[in-house]
Amino acid sequence: MCVAVSVVMGVAGMAGGLEPTLEWLGEAILGAIIGLASARWVVPYAWMSRQPVAGVVTIALIVTLPLTASVTTLAVVLHHAQLTAPRLLSGAGSVFATSLAMVALALLVRRRPTQTHAAQGQPPARFLARLPARLKGAELYAVEAEDHYLRLHTSLGQDLILMRLTDAIAELEGLEGAQTHRSWWVARDAVVAAERLDGRAVLTIKGGVEVPVSRGFARELRLAGWF
Numbered sequence: 001m002c003v004a005v006s007v008v009m010g011v012a013g014m015a016g017g018l019e020p021t022l023e024w025l026g027e028a029i030l031g032a033i034i035g036l037a038s039a040r041w042v043v044p045y046a047w048m049s050r051q052p053v054a055g056v057v058t059i060a061l062i063v064t065l066p067l068t069a070s071v072t073t074l075a076v077v078l079h080h081a082q083l084t085a086p087r088l089l090s091g092a093g094s095v096f097a098t099s100l101a102m103v104a105l106a107l108l109v110r111r112r113p114t115q116t117h118a119a120q121g122q123p124p125a126r127f128l129a130r131l132p133a134r135l136k137g138a139e140l141y142a143v144e145a146e147d148h149y150l151r152l153h154t155s156l157g158q159d160l161i162l163m164r165l166t167d168a169i170a171e172l173e174g175l176e177g178a179q180t181h182r183s184w185w186v187a188r189d190a191v192v193a194a195e196r197l198d199g200r201a202v203l204t205i206k207g208g209v210e211v212p213v214s215r216g217f218a219r220e221l222r223l224a225g226w227f
Contacts, residue, residue: 023074031067031095035103038062047067052107060099067099068092113217114169115178116185117222132159139174141190141205143168145183153190153209178221180213194227201227 047055138154
């Protein structure tokens with residue numbers, strides 16, 4: 001993304017030349033690396049779900065100090081700017097505001113697994129009414145998207161229905177489960193084992209079917225106690 005923005009700025013003449021474009025690119029990549037590192041090793045991951053404002057502000061503050069020092073050093077060494085308190089404060093404010101916006105944007109576009117829940121007194125999930133006649137009364141293990149169809153994995157076998165996974169998940173509220181992959185929803189009680197294969201998490205459900213867990217969903221599901 002940093003490279004793409006730099007190319008656009010350079011072609012459109014927004015940066016005022018090749019050198020400013022390269023400087024901006026270097027600063028942007030450095031800020032991204034520091035932000036990613038702090039999100040992974042400094043800020044508790046649970047904050048991003050439970051205390052997103054605290055997480056975003058903390059990451060932006062961590063990015064601000066080293067990036068302000070880098071930007072200021074570059075201005076003094078390459079452009080012979082004077083090192084003054086107003087320059088430092090102005091630079092820090094600009095860096096913090098930009099970092100805050102970028103971290104907040106990253107949080108907004110981050111994919112999260114959609115989880116469904118069962119509560120006492122809650123009516124049965126509407127989706128169960130869609131089970132084909134031969135699967136009526138079966139325990140639903142998982143729903144797998146196949147093109148425009150959904151493959152239903154149940155205690156009485158499998159079958160296909162015509163429906164989108166996103167619509168199905170909305171009707172699965174009332175069953176304890178979660179989307180583990182862009183093509184899968186799994187009932188929590190159906191999981192019998194969890195392991196890592198080739199660096200990816202895989203869930204085994206009743207019936208022996210292996211269900212993939214996408215990297216983007218794995219950490220959230222781990223925090224929720226799935227594995």
